[in-house]
Amino acid sequence: MTAMQNVRAQAHYVVQLPRSDDFAFWRERARALIQCDIPPERIAWVEPGGTDDLFSSSGTRLPEPPANAPPVRAGKRYLSLAKNAALHSDPNRFSLLYRLLWRLQRNPRIMEDKADVDVRRVEELDKNVRRDSHKMHAFVRFRQVEEADGVDHYVAWFEPEHHILRANAGFFMRRFASMRWSILTPQGTLHWDGETMREGPPAQKSDAPHGDPIEDLWRTYYASIFNPARLKVGAMLSEMPRKYWKNLPEAALIPELVAGAQKRESEMVAAGELSFEERPESLEAIGSAIEACRKCPIGCLENRAVMGEGPSDALLMIVGEQPGDVENQEGRPFVGPAGQLLDVHLERSGIDRGRAYVTNAVKHFKFTMRGKRRLHQSPTAKEIDTCRWWMEGERALVKPKLVLAMGASAARGMLGKTVSISKVRGAPIALEDGSELWITAHPSYLLRLDGEAREKQAALFDADLAAVRKRLGELVG
């Protein structure tokens, strides 16, 4: 051990966070500390107002990572959970996140271990924070205040459980873009004047105006944000039990909106009105965004999204329907029974799966409960069309020269219309960007057959894969 290493081995480090919700700052420091090989028990993460109980001193100056330090491995799932977990009010969250990050460097598959105590705790923190944000979106109630300059000002009081105020500023800014409003909380305040957002110090309930919320405005707002594609009456009742309806001005609209939901959903999909935020610019960002996507009812089921995987510059992109139960548990596409069969056929045809980008037309697992089992359900055309946006995002980034769509759902995801597999298989379809689409059956179709029928379909599947293999050879020249 060098003298410097010896000093580091003994030292402890106190990291003062400038804000309780500053994930970016934490991430920077955590990355440097991992690169300097500083173990979790030597670091105290202190947020504003907190004390360093661990070492009760200011600690050693933070070290600089060596120039040749290896990159820090985190992974999509860790990052998307960590971003939310960092907003939790648990004072130990930053230590937990660091410990898990530290362990991930030694065991990159730890996030797949459902029984791991740290993973479970981070998942729990993430869930609590998402729930708190959801409640904030649903229950912030503005009250109108007369301003001296004659412009209406709307003020709301809200008490978040976690440090979610800043993270949700964009949501309220977009929803109430043209209003002048303030949201007051015990953690801090947000003020929007129609052009700029300002942050202010913590407030007290008595700072907010009393009286009834502005009912008409609230009703209009609620009707405009009501997304029929997300409607789950059971969940709605548990979130906003009927006994509270009398106090909520918008509740008068609920029965009517529920009744018209299905119709409006179809109209919105047809008119392309299911609006998305700007498309993320990296596969990692898509991975985080699909995790939070609730644009269709499948996204509202309690399960994780499964992102595509493979080289980000793959020549071949393979598209399936949606993750199955195993994929959902493992967080990776095509690792269950259909995936195993696919692997056999790919190998037989000489296609290297490791060099392909493998994904699905729909990113969440659609299922129905049968006892304790989750049974696969096919996505509807509308659900595929909605999720298409994400797959197109992946395709735009990976830019494959050849796409192999397996099954009717994948074909619809690629083409935006339903086609008959038997009519389109075996020949390329030119795509708008100059790449080629090849369509074949889904491997799970083979799994459902046996005997001669299975042999026949397996031979057709092999022939399609062989044609794709040959074409890939031509494309690389």
Ligand code: URA
């Ligand atoms: N079926 C699919 O279409 N995709 C998967 O990832 C797994 C099974």
